[in-house]
Amino acid sequence: MNTIITIGRQFGSGGREIGEKVAEYFGIKCLDKELLTRAAKESGFCEEMIKNHDERPTNSFLYNLVMDTYSFGYNASSFMDMPISHKVFLAQFDTIKKVAEEGPCIIVGRCADYALHDFKNCINLFIYGDEEVKIKRIMRKYNLTEDKAREMITKKDKQRQSYYNYYSSKKWGRADSYDFCLNSSVLGVDGTVKLIVQMVEDFEALNGVTPEP
Template sequence: MNTILTIGRQYGSAGHQIGQELAKQLNIPCYDKELLDRAAKDSGLCKEVFENHDEKPTNSFLYSLVMDTYSYGYSSSVLSDMPLNQKVFLAQFDSIKKLAQEGPCVIIGRCADYALEDNPNCLSVFIHADLDKRIRRIARLYSLTDAKAKDKIIKTDKRRASYYNYYTSKKWGDLDSYNLSLDSGLLGIDGTVSMLKYAIDLKEKNCKKKIFDCEPKV
């Protein structure tokens, strides 16, 4: 298996649990909050910095500087002059690429699909669910009223969308931004995991077929 699966998710859609269960069944690593540890280690910045900026929208400036800097490489002196939020994004972006080079894995959120969009092994998915089902899930998990759960969901989704839309050339949750979109409210957690395993299997088989078709006939 060579596939790196990236998961974008609506809050309350069980995207984290789905990613963890899939990774467990496939016996591969799953990175969610773990990515913050890796980025901190790779960059030398403290973990608390990444936690404070994790998937949070940035001030709307210097985006082009960040991406140009990443495209052309960056020195420690250039990095030291950047605003903290830009350093955090670049460090995560870099760590995601390094993790993908280490082998198959599941990476949740943090614009991973964008960081790996040129990687032929990447399969990007967006997990969503009906709002009412997400409200019930969050209310149950955190012992909240439905009203408070709904407010938490709306605010979290807005924050994730702002972060994703700012740092990528795509739109959070839009069908065109991902290879696959699945309704976990309809499929359930186990059903969604099964669908992802099936999708990965199809992708792997298709890649092998392309390689075989390109080989000279003897």
């Protein structure tokens, strides 16, 4: 296998679990929170600080400064003047690219599809789900009432949407931002995994690569 898969996901859609099962099938790594640990080590930032700013929107007005920084290379003085949220984003951005350069893997969230837009061996997915299914999953996972689960889903998705829309040039959850958008409620987690596996195998066949599960 030679494909990198990025997964954007609605909270409660099972996106991380789906990514882990696809990774297990192909014998590759699935990176979600693990990216934070590596980004902390490679950037020298405290891991707790990176976790506190992970996939969270920013109110800073330095958007163009960040875009210029990772488009044209680091500028020491501008980097020092950046807010912590931007520095954390850049640390994750660089780590995502390094991980992808090391070989096939699955990366969950964190604008990975945008970070890897130059990678031709990349499939970008967005996993969403029916509201009632997501609510039940979150109720079970976190032992919450229906109202609390719905509130948690709304809050998390707003954070992810704001983060993605701010740091990328695309729109979170919109079909034209990804290669495929999949409703995990239709086939369930395992059925969605099978579908993605088939998609990857077909993608590699079209590109002259024979996958090795």
